Amino acid sequence: MMKAGIICLVLFVFAVFWAPSAFGVTNVQQEIDIRNKQIEEIQKQIDQYQKEIDANSSMARTLSSEIGKLNAQIGKIQLEIKSLGIAIEQTGMEIQNTSGQIQELESQLNLHKAAMGCYLASLNELDSRSLTEILFKHQRLSEYFNQIKELEDTQNNLQLAIVEIKGIRSDLEDKKLTLENKENELQDLKRFQVSAKSSLEQNKTVKNKILVDTKGKEVKFQELVTKAQKDIEAIKGQIGYLLQQGITVEDAIKYGELAAMRLGIRPAFLIALLDVESGLGKNVGTGNWMDDMYNCYLKLGKESRAAQEKDAFFAIVNKLGIDPNSVKVSREPNYGCGGAMGPAQFIPTTWLAYEAQVANLTGHTLPNPWNIEDAFTAAAIKLAKGGAADKTRTGEIRAAKAYISGSSTCSSKICNYYSNIILNKAAIIESNL
Known part of the structure; x- marks a missing residue:
């Protein structure tokens, strides 16, 4: 019993005084802060390009103003793509950081559970002893009841700690999900930025062709504008x-x-x-209301939202006389729900x-x-x-x-x-x- 008591005590001390390592968290946060500053600096450059675009837009439409505006737009989008890349990298770090915190809490939670199990085993052992055994073990009966009281107090404290840690763990898992969603959204936005840059470069090629066709003569360009x-x-x-x-x-x-x-x-x-x-x-028109909307909300534990969207969807298709299974909705994305x-x-x-x-x-x-x-x-x-x-x-x-x-x-x-x-x-x- 003494050996078991020592083991329980060691587990209890570890559970109570467990301190997650702050070194890794601090380093990651420093990297995140560095990227925040990089994004802020890029934004200043983007704002400068926007001023150039606004200035060119307020001028009379000439060959030089058109090309100047387009060059500024391309430069602005290139910087936005760079900023997005940093933001995506930053979000990945935040997800990794949160995952590490969740693992730390899981370890702490397991220690609390082990300590509680140890003390419960001790309680059960004491409960199973006969009065004769108790009297031989303790000189006074009060010593036995004092031990029982201490174990019960410890059990209650550990139970409270586990409830608290579960709450923290739940919050961290929610945070991780939010960050993963953010990364998915940023990836989508980056794809559109690349697409926009490509379009701008195509337009720049067209404008440069106009310059060649007009041989740089403003009169010919104005004729093109008039006939446009x-x-x-x-x-x-x-x-x-x-x-x-x-x-x-x-x-x-x-x-x-x-x-x-x-x-x-x-x-x-x-x-x-x-x-x-x-x-x-990109999921438009490839999903259906049941799998991508209704069941999706149910999987997320949002029964009320699932019912609301389902009722609204059926109200729409019924008024239109449309078979609900024949119309397409957006497919369930990597984050949230479709519909x-x-x-x-x-x-x-x-x-x-x-x-x-x-x-x-x-x-x-x-x-x-x-x-x-x-x-x-x-x-x-x-x-x-x-x-x-x-x-x-x-x-x-x-x-x-x-x-x-x-x-x-x-x-x-x-x-x-x-x-x-x-x-x-x-x-x-x-x-x-």
Whole structure:
């Protein structure tokens, strides 16, 4: 019994005084802070490029101003891609750091459990002894009851500690999941940044060709500007994700301009955002409501949300007379759940909130989230509400942030990169509309 008591005591001391190593955590945090500073420095350079773009945009449209603006846009996007790469690396470090903390807590939790098991075994052993054995073991009966009391107190303390550690462990696992989601989102945004850079470089090639064709003569360039019509091919290069949904470039322009005109926002901004949304939904139109929406929320333990989205989805398809299993929604991504519908990527509950306004503007008695005009109109309503009706860079940034996060003042890296990508794409589309 004495040997067992010593073992229990050792386990108890380890459990109580266990201190996770702070050395590794400190080093990782220092690396994270270094990357934060790098991102801040890059942002200053990005802001400088934006000033150049704004300055060129305010000037009369000339050959030199067009090329200058395009060069600044390319430089800006290159820096944003670099910033995204650092941010993704930083997020990976944060995930690794959190995983290490979870492992430390699991070790601490196991020590507490082992100590508790040891003391419980001692209690059971004492309970199994006869009164004669107890009297021979202890000179006074009070010594026995004192030992029982000490063991019970220790057991209670350990139980409280385990409850506390489980709570911390749960919080850390949630944090890890959040960080993994952030990394997935950043990877998506980086992909769009690379795509935007490619588009800008293509446009630069076109502009350089104009310089060659006009032999640098401003008069000839102004003639081209005067005769300019919509450059369908150039716009097509910017809305690849919408085209993948079966939307033609002509329809994207037609309904984009119509919806934007109704709500007083820029058509280029609306079309750019919808293309980025479709790109984020590389899963658009490949999922179904049961697996990618309803069951997904159930797996995440969100029974109420699962029921709400299911009810909203069936309310939509039933009114339209559509077989719920015949229509496609966004597939379950690496983070969150699918279920977003059509070009505007509205989830069912959100669509119902905008349905009446869409009907009022389009004249469609039964708005359909898979209908191009209805979807574009719903997106335009949401963007106008978010601040895009100002037709300013600030207003459109606020609107884009509200579209992805629900908050126009969102300051996360995801919101910032998302809004920048849309405005970069909108600038190119605008020049070709």
